[in-house]
Amino acid sequence: MTGRVAVITAWSRNREDHLRRQRAFLEGVRAPGAEVVRVEVGLDAEAAPAPPGIVGAHVPPGHHGVRVGAARNEGARIALAQGADALVFLDVDCLPGPTLLTRYLEALRRHPSDLACGPVTYLVSAQRPRSIGELDAMTRPHPARPNPAAGDTRSAASDEYDLFWSLSFAVTAETWRRLDGFDEAYEGYGAEDTDFARRARAAGVGLQWVGGAHAYHQWHPAGAPPWRHLDDILRNGARFARTWGEWPMRGWIDAFVAAGAVEPHGDGFRRVVA
Structure with missing residues (x-):
């Protein structure tokens, strides 16, 4: 797939360091034949200015907390208004691997009516990569999700849709419009991505596991359970x-x-x- 691809990130100030590292790594990611547009949607009560070359937006918290689903919808709305043919959603905690965009766009070219999801590696606290070239040695995809060979895709079985993570996924503009985005009634933590995948399955939208579209989740403190x-x-x-x-x-x-x-x-x- 060529044309215009938007990389959409929802973020808050407590992840600003992660966002800056993501921006730097995205500079090293190439998507031959595609124009890349960056859209960042702030989740805090106050809006923050976007740096040059990045389209900024703002979705303040709701009564029950941050509105991540609404922020992703707003980012997609802006991207589509600017003529995006494909949308790549990347969590603020995630660093893109060097072939993330290429593999996603290849997968969407072959499966334009499906969601595309790449493997995610959870970095440990000691792993603070400074350049995109360091990521390959750190690759250790989460074992709960499929990890096809680079360049391959595998169609998800019906019972695998609950493995969908909104940390890193891609979709064509047409399929996004068909699904009408995330349910914005979900506020705060949890369930909006599983709901999105369930609605995709109910609508007959396929889910592709995309080999080589690696993302790397930067470490941050988290409770277990949270x-x-x-x-x-x-x-x-x-x-x-x-x-x-x-x-x-x-x-x-x-x-x-x-x-x-x-x-x-x-x-x-x-x-x-x-």
């Missing part, structure tokens, strides 16, 4: 369950239950009241 997101997980999980008849993020929820902070209630879960 206690600061407990209320988000319960709220967003309940919304997901109302739509799909089952709860997402069960690993985290089961951990909260085991810790005595959450209990089963009716068909779902709720906080334990002390």
Whole structure:
């Protein structure tokens, strides 16, 4: 696929260092025959200016926290208004591998009606790459998701759609319009990407695992389970369950239950009241 491709990142100031590193690494990523447009959408209460060469936008928090899905939708709206033929969504924590754009565009050329998802390596705290050339030696894709050979794609089975991560994925403009973006009712942490994948499956949109479209998740402190997101997980999980008849993020929820902070209630879960 040639034409114009937009790389869309939602970010907040507590990840500004990660964003600067992502910008620097994207300078070293090539997409022959394609014009690359950068769109960055701020998630904080106050807007921040974008540097030259980057289109900036702002989606402030909602009542329940940051609106990542809404920010991605806004980034896509801007990109499409500027004539983007393909959209690549890259989490602010993610560094692009040198062939990420090339592999995504090849996959979309072969499968223009599908979502395209590349492997993600989670870097450990000691791994702070300074140049894109260092990434190859750090490649260790997360074992939970398929990792085809570079240049290959594999169609996801129906039961693999829940493995979709919005950390790094690509889609044609036509397919994005067909799916109408993320459900903006999800605020704070969790479930909006699984909901997006479920809606894609329901609409008959395929999912391709794309070999060689590597992204590298920069380390940051995180809880296991993520206690600061407990209320988000319960709220967003309940919304997901109302739509799909089952709860997402069960690993985290089961951990909260085991810790005595959450209990089963009716068909779902709720906080334990002390």
